[in-house]
Amino acid sequence: MNSQFPELVPRLESYATIKTWRERHGRYRMQGSRCKKCNEIWFPSRDALICPKCQSREFIPYECARTGEVLTVQHEIMGYPAMGYGELSPRKIVMIKLDDGVTIISEVVDCAAEEVKPGTKVKMAFRKHKREENGCWMYGYKFVLNK
């Protein structure tokens, strides 16, 4: 343990550069995929997989709506130090229905816990996600109140 890696619990996942690189469009811009045959939207992206609805293999990139409404809230106070999330607790983990119908799980930041409840309007923001094994911060989408 040192100041750069303050958690006592060892990390469970390893730093996967290739996986991180492949998922960058989803994490930075909430880019999923749309099936060319049946038009269903999938997030995260289903590139190199098949469409569960029509079994097609052809997708086009689709950028999800950046605003939505909170469906459920979980106030998470313990953190997950083993997964790299220990430094950002407490967190407000939410299930969000985006304006285009996609349902995602994310986190609401920059507000008090009492302000986040089912029905709260939120919009996407770019924030720190977690600390990687090499000490770098991973960034990605989170949500803030849409006033």
Ligand SMILES: [Zn+2]
């Ligand atoms: Zn399809």
